Amino acid sequence: MTAFIIIAIASLAGALFFRSEQRFRAAHPKFQAGAYLKWLGSRIKGFFSASFFKRCVSLWDGWVGARYPGWLKWIFFAFAAAFLYLAASGLIYAVFIRRGMFGLPLLAHVMGGGVFALGLAFIMLFRARAYGFTPQEAAPFEAFACPIFKNIPKEMVVKALFWIFAVLGFVQIVTALFSMLPIISFNTQVTLIMIHRYSALGLVLTAIVFFDAAVLGRPASPRT
Amino acid sequence: MNRIRHSRSAGRFLPLAALAAGILATTLVSTGTASDGRWAGSRSPAVHRIPLKDTADQKIIPTEKNPPPFSTRFTCAPCHVYESIATGRHFNAFSPTAAAGRPGEPWVWLDERTGTQIPISPRTWPGMFNPADLGLSAWDFAVLFGRHLPGGGPAEPEESLETPGSRWGVSGKAEINCLACHNAAKTQDHSEWARQMMRENFRWAGTAAAGFGEVGGMASRLKGTWDPADGPNPDDTEWAVVPTVKYDPALFDSKFQAFFDLAYPPKDRSCLACHSNAPAGSRKFDFDEDVHTAAGLSCTACHRNDITHDIIRGYEGEAADNPGLVSSDFTCRACHLGEENKKGLGGSGRMGAPYPYHKGIPEVHFERLSCTVCHSGPLPADEPARIRTARANRLGIFGKADWSTDLPVVVEPVYRRDTNGKLAPHRMMWPAFWGELEGGTIKPLRPEAVLSSAGETLFPERAVIRVLTALRGMSERPGDPVLVIDGKYFEQNLDGGLTVHPVSGEATPAEWHFAAVENGKVKPYWPEFDPAEAEAAAEPEGAIQRVLEALAAMAGAPGTPAITYKNTQYRLVEGALEKTERKDPTADESSWLWIKDESRLPMLTEEERNAAATLPGSEHRLTESQVVSVLKSLAGGKAKNPVYISGGKLFRLDEKGALEAAEHQATAPVAWPMAHQVRPARQSLGWNGCTDCHSATSDFFFTRVESRGPLLTAKSESAAGVSFMDLSNPYHRLFGLSYLGRPYFKIVLAFAAFLIGAVLLAALVQAVGRISGLIEKRK
Numbered sequence A: 001m002t003a004f005i006i007i008a009i010a011s012l013a014g015a016l017f018f019r020s021e022q023r024f025r026a027a028h029p030k031f032q033a034g035a036y037l038k039w040l041g042s043r044i045k046g047f048f049s050a051s052f053f054k055r056c057v058s059l060w061d062g063w064v065g066a067r068y069p070g071w072l073k074w075i076f077f078a079f080a081a082a083f084l085y086l087a088a089s090g091l092i093y094a095v096f097i098r099r100g101m102f103g104l105p106l107l108a109h110v111m112g113g114g115v116f117a118l119g120l121a122f123i124m125l126f127r128a129r130a131y132g133f134t135p136q137e138a139a140p141f142e143a144f145a146c147p148i149f150k151n152i153p154k155e156m157v158v159k160a161l162f163w164i165f166a167v168l169g170f171v172q173i174v175t176a177l178f179s180m181l182p183i184i185s186f187n188t189q190v191t192l193i194m195i196h197r198y199s200a201l202g203l204v205l206t207a208i209v210f211f212d213a214a215v216l217g218r219p220a221s222p223r224t
Numbered sequence B: 001m002n003r004i005r006h007s008r009s010a011g012r013f014l015p016l017a018a019l020a021a022g023i024l025a026t027t028l029v030s031t032g033t034a035s036d037g038r039w040a041g042s043r044s045p046a047v048h049r050i051p052l053k054d055t056a057d058q059k060i061i062p063t064e065k066n067p068p069p070f071s072t073r074f075t076c077a078p079c080h081v082y083e084s085i086a087t088g089r090h091f092n093a094f095s096p097t098a099a100a101g102r103p104g105e106p107w108v109w110l111d112e113r114t115g116t117q118i119p120i121s122p123r124t125w126p127g128m129f130n131p132a133d134l135g136l137s138a139w140d141f142a143v144l145f146g147r148h149l150p151g152g153g154p155a156e157p158e159e160s161l162e163t164p165g166s167r168w169g170v171s172g173k174a175e176i177n178c179l180a181c182h183n184a185a186k187t188q189d190h191s192e193w194a195r196q197m198m199r200e201n202f203r204w205a206g207t208a209a210a211g212f213g214e215v216g217g218m219a220s221r222l223k224g225t226w227d228p229a230d231g232p233n234p235d236d237t238e239w240a241v242v243p244t245v246k247y248d249p250a251l252f253d254s255k256f257q258a259f260f261d262l263a264y265p266p267k268d269r270s271c272l273a274c275h276s277n278a279p280a281g282s283r284k285f286d287f288d289e290d291v292h293t294a295a296g297l298s299c300t301a302c303h304r305n306d307i308t309h310d311i312i313r314g315y316e317g318e319a320a321d322n323p324g325l326v327s328s329d330f331t332c333r334a335c336h337l338g339e340e341n342k343k344g345l346g347g348s349g350r351m352g353a354p355y356p357y358h359k360g361i362p363e364v365h366f367e368r369l370s371c372t373v374c375h376s377g378p379l380p381a382d383e384p385a386r387i388r389t390a391r392a393n394r395l396g397i398f399g400k401a402d403w404s405t406d407l408p409v410v411v412e413p414v415y416r417r418d419t420n421g422k423l424a425p426h427r428m429m430w431p432a433f434w435g436e437l438e439g440g441t442i443k444p445l446r447p448e449a450v451l452s453s454a455g456e457t458l459f460p461e462r463a464v465i466r467v468l469t470a471l472r473g474m475s476e477r478p479g480d481p482v483l484v485i486d487g488k489y490f491e492q493n494l495d496g497g498l499t500v501h502p503v504s505g506e507a508t509p510a511e512w513h514f515a516a517v518e519n520g521k522v523k524p525y526w527p528e529f530d531p532a533e534a535e536a537a538a539e540p541e542g543a544i545q546r547v548l549e550a551l552a553a554m555a556g557a558p559g560t561p562a563i564t565y566k567n568t569q570y571r572l573v574e575g576a577l578e579k580t581e582r583k584d585p586t587a588d589e590s591s592w593l594w595i596k597d598e599s600r601l602p603m604l605t606e607e608e609r610n611a612a613a614t615l616p617g618s619e620h621r622l623t624e625s626q627v628v629s630v631l632k633s634l635a636g637g638k639a640k641n642p643v644y645i646s647g648g649k650l651f652r653l654d655e656k657g658a659l660e661a662a663e664h665q666a667t668a669p670v671a672w673p674m675a676h677q678v679r680p681a682r683q684s685l686g687w688n689g690c691t692d693c694h695s696a697t698s699d700f701f702f703t704r705v706e707s708r709g710p711l712l713t714a715k716s717e718s719a720a721g722v723s724f725m726d727l728s729n730p731y732h733r734l735f736g737l738s739y740l741g742r743p744y745f746k747i748v749l750a751f752a753a754f755l756i757g758a759v760l761l762a763a764l765v766q767a768v769g770r771i772s773g774l775i776e777k778r779k
Helices: A002-027 A033-047 A050-067 A072-096 A103-131 A154-180 A186-216 B014-031 B138-148 B178-182 B190-198 B202-210 B268-275 B332-336 B364-368 B371-375 B447-458 B461-472 B534-552 B606-614 B624-636 B721-725 B729-738 B742-772 B774-778
Strands: B048-051 B107-111 B116-120 B213-216 B244-247 B257-260 B277-279 B385-389 B410-417 B423-429 B433-438 B441-444 B480-485 B488-492 B498-502 B513-518 B521-523 B560-565 B568-573 B576-581 B592-596 B599-602 B642-646 B649-653 B659-662 B670-673 B704-706 B718-720
Touching (some): A002 A033, A002 A072, A002 A186, A050 A072, A072 A103, A072 A186, A103 A154, A103 B729, A103 B742, A154 B742, B107 B138, B116 B433, B138 B202, B178 B202, B178 B268, B202 B244, B332 B371, B371 B423, B410 B670, B447 B624, B461 B480, B461 B488, B461 B498, B461 B513, B461 B534, B461 B606, B480 B606, B488 B513, B488 B606, B534 B560, B534 B568, B534 B576, B624 B649, B624 B659, B704 B721, B718 B721, B721 B729
Antiparallel strands (some): B048 B257, B107 B116, B213 B244, B277 B385, B385 B410, B423 B670, B433 B441, B480 B488, B488 B498, B513 B521, B560 B568, B568 B576, B642 B649, B649 B659, B704 B718
């Protein structure tokens, strides 16, 4: 468990730093720690500004509205809300609470898991086609001609992230489901829970990068 | 230490004893066995044909006049280090250096008459009283609990612990009774031990219990100045008879060596003499063994010890509590999960113990529950079951008299936190005692002090029994006299109390009355009649006269007996039946009366009737009105702020003299974890699924735990089982409710997983097709 805590903190901090540093470099070609921290502070301060909520709504309307029209929007909303709660409760209890998750948060986590599973299934049914690779993109050796990410088109990264998210989500659902069934021995169940935990971490990291690349990265596009 | 003066010359058999000891010592040194605790490796038990020694280390000649009882300290000493054994778990409770460990069953200072049941332990266990705090000396302890003590410890105190008023000089000390556990002979008699201890024949108890000889006499009846050197008193062979031993000569060889049929390790029956328990009211026929016993394991298969007799209790964390413990490998986990690195290799734990797979049970259960939660004790029910234990309820002492007691009420299972923070099933009892409230703390009063202050209040059945005894002397008695109240009749039993039965037979008046019972049928003393019709009334009035004649002969009668029947009062005047008409009998007036100075007193007061009607046959010993009376009498005596504790409440008199119930920390129940009876895996909690525990009405979480005590009251505490677990009741209701939808939830998850999996599979197939070029080729 200690290993998971260290990995979780390090990877989350790394992902956040990596993505923020990329954005910092877009405006400041030369990286300076002081300038970076100042920039980061101003961005965080921006979260508490009056316009932040409006920008979020605008982002939601733009990105989600374009991809999930009509009632699908609400399915996506439920899915996103469930995912945010699952990620927050799961990580907070795994990292900070030695006892692990218990009580009402656990009950809500289980319920949220159901919403997440159904939401992901709907997204897969309705949006998977949009994230399919084109024949050109399917030429992986060309695309992965290192260094990684730099030579890969952003559209392909977003698509890959979508499928990674889907696979990890599937692992989450299966590990949760099987650990509830009286067919798995205790030792196997412990392994399943550990897989669930690391898969969840991967899911969160994928979601962060996806959000940064697909949602914040450029203006909304109806086809990505 | 603990040498007892003896009349026989010390050096009489010294050469012989020295020779025997020398041979034994030489043998032991060469084989390296018991004397130093090392085992040479032979699994063949040693035959113990050895001389018996007395407390002066002298060989006992069983055929001589007035031989002394044998001493385990000196008989077993040549080979076994008594001082080392005396540090063992069974003997070290009073030692300040002994590890207390997790709480165990307390001794219960029980006095049913005063409604006293005080949980006691010399060990520092929460909620239990230390004997010293109650003013109980080692002598008091040995007298109170000697029946189930294994000797040694408080029954064999150092001289510095011998308090004034004790009678160790007369009774002798009860040395460690090695044979209580190690005697394989069927003649080992725990009941005999208990009888001898109750007679204060401490020194003789081991000899009598082992069946080596007959022990007569009673040290408890001897003067405190008597000394074994004084020998028997030829002037008193009836009452204050000196304890003596008459050895069975057939047990000795020509060298006066006795054969000890020893059991190493001890047999289960020896352990069960003091550690039996069974559900109250159950039939022996229905009783199932612990699954380990049924599988052939003995008590000592797990509860092992070395020469220190520091017996393994077998709970997790015991090694930390008691670093000197010989091994910590005999917990549930150690046996069933095997060694940590092997993880039950081969599908089994120690000696092939079944390895539990615990399929589908979340990890949290193993972090927060002891194994015993799911596997031990009775299954949870709507209320915890009553259990009777050997030490609390004096079980296992057989004889003409019934030694067992209904009190204290001990219930199981109540799930509470163990000392390691995990939930574990507990046995629980509620202390009950009279005390003085001083500055927030309660000092318990000794039962004898309460009795002397309360007087007849605590003997309400005596008034009934006096009347029943008088009616027994009635001429032309139609049957045994009984008291009839509320559809039940009460008859005198051999213990001087009342036994209750439901009424069957002829219809009887609704109000309380005395009647006769024959072959289980209750019959009124006289049939229905009209007192105004002289001819028809002659025979019934004859019966009334005989009843009144019997009552008039009652010793200590408070007045002249009288009976009212249909507006007619009957009483005896100079031996003749006087019949007077009562024109205005009040509705609540009793039919059975004492007339004293022309005032009419009910033959039984309301308090006496209530006590008689409600207490016999119940687990209660006191009514609220009795408690009020006793509190008043205690307040009128020396006691300051007298209170009574029972059923989780403190009872005291309010300003108006009425009984009020209050909270106090001293009323809290006392609990100790239990591990037996272990049920088979198929009968464990969770075998049928999560809803064995997780439902909105689960007996595991929501069993009703009623505080039980000797006082009959509606003011007792009642709480859901979950409140003893330090868990939230509403949350577990909600969590339990969630299991209504759990099967559907699993279906939803499976459905979602299927859809996602299908899409992923389709995508994978497409990707493989694209990468391999198969799709393009088809196009």
